Amino acid sequence: MSQRPSILIQMTQLGLQYCHSMQTEQITTFRREVVDPNAATWERERRVPLEAIRAAAEIGLTGLQVPTEFGGQGLAYRDKLAMIDILSRTSMAFAFSLVNTHNVAVHIASAGTDDHRERFLPDLLAGKRLGSSALTEPGAGSDFASISTTATKVDGGWRLNGEKAWITNAAVSDVLICYAQTKPGSGGAGIASFLVDGTAAGFERSAPFDLYGGNAIGTGGFILNDYLASDEDLFAPAGEAFAYALGSINGARTYVAAMCCSMVRASLGLAVEYGAQRTTFGVPLLDHQGLAWSLASVANQLEAAQLLTDKAAELIDSGENKAAMLPAAHAKKFATEMAEPSISACIQAMGAEGLRDIHPLGRHLAAARIANYVDGSTEIQNERIARTLIQTYQAP
Ligand SMILES: Cc1cc2nc3c(=O)[nH]c(=O)nc-3n(C[C@H](O)[C@H](O)[C@H](O)COP(=O)(O)OP(=O)(O)OC[C@H]3O[C@@H](n4cnc5c(N)ncnc54)[C@H](O)[C@@H]3O)c2cc1C
Known part of the structure; x- marks a missing residue:
């Protein structure tokens, strides 16, 4: 009799980065059925796919971190990161729109009045209204x-x-x-x-x-x-709003870094798959050292970005938001700066094929540029890091 593999084994098979308790398979299936076939069309039609947001809401994705007493799933930050990781493999834009509505739902659940929760939460959780x-x-x-x-x-x-x-x-x-x-x-x-x-x-x-x-x-x-x-x-x-906005930015910077890692991982996966099959001069592309080394560099950058992202995520997840400020800045700066050249290298490795919009690489490249601005630009991350240089690195 065949046994269901443990969630950890399933996650490894799916190539997921974040250890979490939720139904990652369900989100992956959702992505394959709803996001993968439509993401290019949404871009061409220049629209927010309301029907897809609603479908995501039906499996609880607009309320992952909303407490269960208010109709959400009461899950942790790492679960949100897992969702973002899965969805950004195909469409960072969709993941970004969805997570922003999700965040408004969480904010209303935690800071709103009973009247706000009654008026707005059901529609946000159902994906009928966006935030x-x-x-x-x-x-x-x-x-x-x-x-x-x-x-x-x-x-x-x-x-x-x-x-x-x-x-x-x-x-x-x-x-x-x-x-x-x-x-x-x-x-x-x-x-x-x-x-x-x-x-x-x-x-x-x-x-x-x-x-x-x-x-x-x-x-x-x-x-x-x-x-x-x-x-x-x-x-x-x-007196409170400014502090709240600055406090919530660490989580946002870290998930933008995770989006970049996810897009690069997806791009690298495609480039490697293509490079193993396509032959030139009698051997697979990956057997050409010049090409394989370029993808090795992408993998190297990705592993470093992922570690920085994981470090910030762990602090946020364990409630150490203040301690996450600098790690989140490092993660966002490094991940956004590595994403564009890395995705570009993956496109290059696929030859002209990499340019076709049947693949998500061109979309990822454009989204990686966008990631340089959202939730604090790269220069603002530099500012954050620079302000702590003496405190962090001054020789004893
Ligand atoms: C797709 C997308 C979605 C967004 N979503 C939201 C959202 O939901 N809510 C929201 O409020 N905002 C949102 N933003 C806005 C985003 O937060 C801003 O773009 C960002 O804060 C930068 O502001 P700016 O574009 O006005 O650039 P500016 O502040 O005008 O800066 C221009 C340039 O100067 C650099 N710069 C600025 N100050 C310094 C400095 N002190 N030292 C060195 N360089 C500096 C910047 O890094 C940038 O390169 C979104 C932006 C995009 C592109």
């Missing part, structure tokens, strides 16, 4: 403390005015956690966050940006024109 976290503005990206969207106290709530840009899912989302300045001139200290309903008066959606390799992210913006947020919609008051 966004809106910090960036046309005039403020890296320098988050300089945002100019204002929140002015009025009777019974707050009037929000301003414009947001480059917001994941904003092309279609209508449950948005929006950051605004309550005391102009006070920088991060005056920033608060509000739950904004994209179907309410005063919310005006802008046209989404077309981004090759990132159209399924649905990046766009919106204008708040005297939008009235009730007192209950104040999510994190001035």
